[in-house]
Amino acid sequence: MRMNRRSFIIGSAAVTGGLALGFRLPFGGPALVRAQDGSPEITAWVVIRPDNATVIRVVRAEMGQGTITGLAQLVAEELECDWNRVIIEYPTPGQSVARKRVWGEFSTGGSRGIRQSNEYVRKGGAAARMMLVQAAANQWGVAASECSVSNSVITHKASKRSTTYGKVAEAAARLEQPKDVPLKDPKTWKIAGKPLKRLDTAMKVDGRMTYGCDLKLPGMLNAAVKDCPVFGGKVKSFDAAKVEGMKGVKKVVQVGDSAVAVVAEHWWQAKTALEALPIVWDEGENAKVSSASIAEMLKAGLDAEQAFVGNQNGDAKGALAGAAKRIEAVYAYPFQNHACMEPMNATARYTPERCDVWGPTQNGEGAFAAVLAASSLPADKVDVHNVMLGGGFGRRGTYPNDYVNDYVAQAVLIAKQMPGTPVKMIWSREEDMAHGRYHPVMQCKLVGGLDASGNLTALHMRLSGQSILAAVRPEVVAAQKGRDPLSFQGVFESGEHSFSYTVPNLLIDHAMRNTHVPPGFWRGVNINQNAIFIECFMDELAEAAGQDALEFRRKLMANHPRNLGVLNAVAEKIGWSKPAPRGVYRGLAHLHCFDSFVAAACEISVKDGNKIKVHRIVAATDPGYAVNPAQIERQVAGSFVYGLSALFFQECTVKDGRIEQQNFHQYNSMRIAQMPRVETILMPTGGPIWGGIGEPTICVAAPAVLNAFYRATGKRIRSVPLKNHGIELV
Amino acid sequence: MIRLSINGKIHQVDVDPNTPLLWAIREQVGLTGTKYGCGIAQCGACTVHIDGVAVRSCSFPASAAAGKKITTIEGLAQGNTLHKVQKAWIEHDVPQCGYCQSGMIMAVAALLKDKPKPTDADIDAAITNICRCGTFQQVRAAIHAAAKA
Numbered sequence: 001m002r003m004n005r006r007s008f009i010i011g012s013a014a015v016t017g018g019l020a021l022g023f024r025l026p027f028g029g030p031a032l033v034r035a036q037d038g039s040p041e042i043t044a045w046v047v048i049r050p051d052n053a054t055v056i057r058v059v060r061a062e063m064g065q066g067t068i069t070g071l072a073q074l075v076a077e078e079l080e081c082d083w084n085r086v087i088i089e090y091p092t093p094g095q096s097v098a099r100k101r102v103w104g105e106f107s108t109g110g111s112r113g114i115r116q117s118n119e120y121v122r123k124g125g126a127a128a129r130m131m132l133v134q135a136a137a138n139q140w141g142v143a144a145s146e147c148s149v150s151n152s153v154i155t156h157k158a159s160k161r162s163t164t165y166g167k168v169a170e171a172a173a174r175l176e177q178p179k180d181v182p183l184k185d186p187k188t189w190k191i192a193g194k195p196l197k198r199l200d201t202a203m204k205v206d207g208r209m210t211y212g213c214d215l216k217l218p219g220m221l222n223a224a225v226k227d228c229p230v231f232g233g234k235v236k237s238f239d240a241a242k243v244e245g246m247k248g249v250k251k252v253v254q255v256g257d258s259a260v261a262v263v264a265e266h267w268w269q270a271k272t273a274l275e276a277l278p279i280v281w282d283e284g285e286n287a288k289v290s291s292a293s294i295a296e297m298l299k300a301g302l303d304a305e306q307a308f309v310g311n312q313n314g315d316a317k318g319a320l321a322g323a324a325k326r327i328e329a330v331y332a333y334p335f336q337n338h339a340c341m342e343p344m345n346a347t348a349r350y351t352p353e354r355c356d357v358w359g360p361t362q363n364g365e366g367a368f369a370a371v372l373a374a375s376s377l378p379a380d381k382v383d384v385h386n387v388m389l390g391g392g393f394g395r396r397g398t399y400p401n402d403y404v405n406d407y408v409a410q411a412v413l414i415a416k417q418m419p420g421t422p423v424k425m426i427w428s429r430e431e432d433m434a435h436g437r438y439h440p441v442m443q444c445k446l447v448g449g450l451d452a453s454g455n456l457t458a459l460h461m462r463l464s465g466q467s468i469l470a471a472v473r474p475e476v477v478a479a480q481k482g483r484d485p486l487s488f489q490g491v492f493e494s495g496e497h498s499f500s501y502t503v504p505n506l507l508i509d510h511a512m513r514n515t516h517v518p519p520g521f522w523r524g525v526n527i528n529q530n531a532i533f534i535e536c537f538m539d540e541l542a543e544a545a546g547q548d549a550l551e552f553r554r555k556l557m558a559n560h561p562r563n564l565g566v567l568n569a570v571a572e573k574i575g576w577s578k579p580a581p582r583g584v585y586r587g588l589a590h591l592h593c594f595d596s597f598v599a600a601a602c603e604i605s606v607k608d609g610n611k612i613k614v615h616r617i618v619a620a621t622d623p624g625y626a627v628n629p630a631q632i633e634r635q636v637a638g639s640f641v642y643g644l645s646a647l648f649f650q651e652c653t654v655k656d657g658r659i660e661q662q663n664f665h666q667y668n669s670m671r672i673a674q675m676p677r678v679e680t681i682l683m684p685t686g687g688p689i690w691g692g693i694g695e696p697t698i699c700v701a702a703p704a705v706l707n708a709f710y711r712a713t714g715k716r717i718r719s720v721p722l723k724n725h726g727i728e729l730v
Numbered sequence: 731m732i733r734l735s736i737n738g739k740i741h742q743v744d745v746d747p748n749t750p751l752l753w754a755i756r757e758q759v760g761l762t763g764t765k766y767g768c769g770i771a772q773c774g775a776c777t778v779h780i781d782g783v784a785v786r787s788c789s790f791p792a793s794a795a796a797g798k799k800i801t802t803i804e805g806l807a808q809g810n811t812l813h814k815v816q817k818a819w820i821e822h823d824v825p826q827c828g829y830c831q832s833g834m835i836m837a838v839a840a841l842l843k844d845k846p847k848p849t850d851a852d853i854d855a856a857i858t859n860i861c862r863c864g865t866f867q868q869v870r871a872a873i874h875a876a877a878k879a
Contacts, residue, residue: 064827064863197823204828205816207763207803211829214762222757247746268745268753341767341775341829341862390765390829391862429768630823634868638826641864664772664860673854675866 032173035089040173042131044102045075045124047089052152052166054081055089056125059096059103060113061362062200063392064638065694066631067113069198071121073627074114077192078125078184081165082152088199093368094383106364109397109521111594111692114627118690123181128172130181135172136163186625186686195630200388211390212345212359217422220347221250222267223414224274225425227259227405227435230283230657231516234258237280243273252277253417256405261414267426286516287657294441294515294654295332301464301511302330302445308480308512310463310488314505319458323449327544329537331446332719333465333529334651335517335659336439339667342390343432346411349422350375355382355412360389366398373403374412384408393642394521395437399472401518402437430662437520438652438659440466444533449505454545456556458505461533463487467512468519468526484512489526489593490699491534496595496691497527500563501538501556517654523642524698527593531699532706532720535589539707540716549707550576550588562685563592566599566620569681573618574601584615587707589700596691597622600640600700602676606712611730612722614644614676617701623691626684632693637678639698645670647702648722648729674729732796736761737805747793751785752776754792755802763803763832767860774859777833777840778802784840786833803832806839815839818876826863834859838873847877 033041039049047055056075062068068088076083091103104117129149136154137144140161147156155162165172186193203209228234238260240252248269255261260279264270301307320326346359348371355375361367367384375382389396403409411425427435442465449458467484470477477484487510489497499508522528542552550571557564567590571577580586583605590599602617619636626632649668653660661667702720709727710716717725734741734751736759743758750769755761755778764787767775771789778787779801806813812820815838825831834857841848841856848856853873861869 064825066826197820198825200828201820201823201825204825204831205803205819205835206807206812207761207832209828210762211765213766214756216760216762266753266757268749268757272746339862341773341827341860342765343767389827391827393862426766429770634823634826634865637867638864641866642862645862663770664768665770669773669860669862670864670866671854671860672857672866672869675864675870678867 040169042128042169042172043124043177044099045121046079046128048132048165048169050166050169052082052164053085053087054079054152054165055087057089057091057103059091059106059364060117061108061364061386061389061392063108063362063389063396065113065635066198066628067108068200069196070114070627070631071117072199073192073196074118074122075125077189078122079129080149080151083191083196085152086199090386092383092385093364094379096365097379107366107397108362108392109394111695115595115690115692122183126181126183127177130178131172131175132165132168134175135168139168139171192627194628196628198631209388211342212347212387213342213390213426215347215358215387215424217347217349220422220424221263221265221418222270223261223263223423223425224267224270224428225255225259225261225410225414226274226279226431228281228283229434230281230287231518232286233281233283235260235279236282239278243277246273246276249273251418253414255410255413258405259410261425263414263418263423267424271428283657289516289657290655291653298441298443298464298513301513302443302462304464304511306511307462307509308483309507309509310483310485311491311493311499311506311508316458316460316505316507319505320447320449320460323457324452325450325544327448327450327541329446329540329718331444331533331536333442333532334720335441335654336522336646336650337433337436337652337661337667338393338395338522339433339664339669340391340393340395343427343429344407345424345426346408347422347424348411348415350412350415351419353381356385357408357411358385358387359408359411360387360396361398361408362389362392362394362396363398367408369400370398370403370406370408371412374409375416393523394525397521401472433662433667434659436652436659437518439522439525439528440468440519441515442466442529444529446533446537448537448541450541450545454547456503456541459503461491461508463510464513466514466519468521470512470514471519482512484510487526488530490530490591497593500560500590500592502559503556516657523639524695527591527695527699528643528646528702531589531591532703535591535703536706536718539710562597562622563590565683565685566590566597566622569620569683570599570601570618573679573681574603576601585708585712587704587711589703589707591699593696593699594692595624595689596693596696598696598700600697600704602701602704602708604705604708604712606709607730609713610727612705612709612727613730614705616677616679617704618679618681619697619700620681620683621697622683622685623693624684624687625690626682629682632682633680635693636680636697639695640678640701641670641675643698643701644705644729647705647720648727651721651724670729732792734759734792734795734800735798736800737802743792745792747791749792750788751778751790751792751795752787755787761802761804765829765832767830772860773830774837775830775833777836777859779836779840782840782843784837803836806835813839814876814879815842818872818879822868822872822875824865824868824872826865830859830861834861834869838876842877848873
């Protein structure tokens with residue numbers, strides 16, 4: 001096996017400064033755009049090299065979820081190129097600005113990478129194919145409709161002539177792009193929809209893949225940074241003289257008004273010196289905040305008068321007052337850090353004329369805006385060069401509130417104090433734990449009403465807790481008159497996160513209680529707690545009604561056929577209608593989120609009343625369309641590792657205004673011994689809407705396990721993480 | 731100066747003796763396939779072999795590695811022939827983000843040296859690396875495949 005089977009140029013492009021696109025206006029034709037190596041661009045998405053290799057542009061960020069492979073499959077499908085000769089290239093946000101956002105949105109969150117760019121990238125591939133075929137047809141003096149194309153080879157059967165994309169690319173690039181670009185019926189796909197291998201694997205098994213932490217630039221120095229541990233606090237003073245003589249130390253600098261960095265020849269030297277540096281903080285009022293004070297504030301919200309309505313029909317409060325039986329429960333979900341394997345980092349080189357940043361970001365355009373703000377340079381003088389991300393999960397989203405003090409801005413602010421010298425700033429794991437953009441904290445009070453026959457007649461779900469959008473996109477919240485629609489992910493009134501039950505009298509509302517702890521998007525974010533709240537409470541209601549958990553749900557789902565479809569699929573595969581093996585207990589859950597329909601059924605056993613073994617999780621997902629079934633299976637299984645780690649182990653507690661957990665010994669993550677067998681049922685049902693993959697299934701494992709634990713022990717656990725209840729995952 | 735033998739090559743590195751081997755490998759020697767994840771031997775992203783044994787290099791002083799035979803992910807293949815674990819990893823498309831995989835592969839290669847045909851229980855006991863993407867299902871399948879290779 002040869003090691004360099006596929007070239008993958010993200011790493012090298014990043015260090016040499018991107019594509020350096022050249023423009024030339026030939027006489028009478030449209031602009032010809034060339035890639036850095038001189039190869040012609042056919043459309044913005046496709047460059048064909050003379051040797052017949054295909055370069056496909058991707059602007060969504062690869063963080064492990066497989067988006068570059070999936071998006072390339074979609075382009076290649078329409079392009080009819082040779083899949084074995086595909087190379088991926090990341091255009092930069094600076095190039096995007098210069099070309100009027102020809103590649104659309106860079107931001108890679110909300111499971112949007114494939115579902116929201118599938119149409120325009122497919123058209124980019126299809127238009128390129130049409131132009132390449134037209135160029136060959138022109139050369140031969142035949143009609144394009146008489147030519148066929150496969151694997152980058154164009155054939156005119158009647159005259160037995162054939163040529164390659166590489167040979168006609170120059171001519172094709174000079175043609176007008178077609179306006180009417182029909183797309184294939186997905187039923188005819190040969191590359192998309194198939195379980196192809198990822199494009200980026202070979203470099204990830206031998207140490208060649210370059211992550212942000214691995215970047216090397218000529219003359220580069222390294223920086224370690226420490227931000228005030230109390231969010232909102234500031235630097236009062238620091239004694240640089242104490243560490244300036246330490247080996248390798250080049251400079252001690254303040255970063256914004258809240259952080260200090262040591263710049264040294266090597267990172268380990270910088271970190272060692274930073275730990276020895278005396279810093280006095282002005283911690284401010286937030287130093288009085290604790291987990292207990294936050295919990296008190298949220299608790300008050302559970303019964304507050306004012307709340308934003310996310311979903312309502314009938315008269316829930318009236319119907320609850322008249323219900324034959326009333327069931328009430330309060331649930332809670334903590335702050336959680338993303339704990340990406342690769343800590344936050346960025347490398348910046350600043351001169352008064354130009355600023356470039358290299359590093360991992362889920363949102364090149366957001367990072368670009370952060371560099372603009374931090375460098376005070378104009379848009380044509382800055383750029384951001386993305387690299388492979390060592391995990392993202394929402395943490396590397398770079399939202400407007402992060403333009404001043406998150407990792408990208410910090411790197412620029414450090415480099416600004418050393419003009420001309422590239423500086424690589426890496427956060428220690430401890431800094432990463434202390435300065436996350438945390439999964440929001442939330443409590444929830446649920447009240448259900450049953451009639452005499454055990455039918456659910458009314459439900460009130462009151463959320464109380466933190467809003468992400470209020471912090472990161474306040475204009476969206478303002479446009480909604482103060483409401484954060486994302487707080488209702490999975491239980492909303494309409495759209496990609498709509499509630500998947502019909503209850504005659506329903507009220508789902510949110511008392512917004514924001515804290516000084518900065519919130520952020522976090523794989524699935526609010527579906528994690530909303531699925532636990534609603535799906536565990538459904539089990540509570542079913543029990544109160546004396547009904548089977550599945551049957552009780554089904555009666556409320558007649559208007560939700562796709563949710564019913566995935567729920568039935570997991571119930572059937574787990575064998576819900578038959579008794580579980582001795583000592584094994586089952587639970588299930590489902591949700592509609594990110595325009596996908598997902599369900600899980602699990603089998604667990606419990607030893608000594610507190611040691612849970614999750615044997616098996618059957619997971620069904622209906623995302624409308626499946627671009628790469630093999631990668632979808634991996635995302636589903638991986639989402640359960642992330643979701644179950646959160647359920648069992650993970651909580652960021654606040655003491656004296658700061659996060660207490662510092663590293664994995666206090667913030668555990670699942671290991672292979674704890675991994676259940678995951679059986680994925682992929683059941684795409686088509687339709688006009690494409691659903692997401694990276695996030696949806698994360699939310700169904702936790703409630704399924706909690707429901708199974710209740711069946712095993714009679715104990716209903718209503719707060720996360722389970723370690724706080726003395727429960728272990730074995 | 732500390733004399734380190736890494737992937738069959740001798741490197742004289744100028745570091746404080748307490749500098750973790752991880753950072754000597756990454757910064758002085760310039761081999762960045764070995765990753766920093768936690769710095770406290772919890773996650774295993776920094777796993778290398780020292781005299782054939784898997785070691786978490788973030789918590790192992792560079793000075794203690796002097797005179798020993800160190801292998802990093804870059805030295806696992808024999809020339810252009812990948813190690814059977816690397817081959818199995820490609821065949822099973824194991825990595826997602828890939829950041830933890832250098833350490834995971836090094837831990838697995840050491841396991842297979844000790845136990846050429848590991849049971850699931852052997853794998854559970856020996857492989858304690860953290861993978862936040864959650865590749866464990868593919869990791870297990872690839873370990874068994876590599877054991878058969």
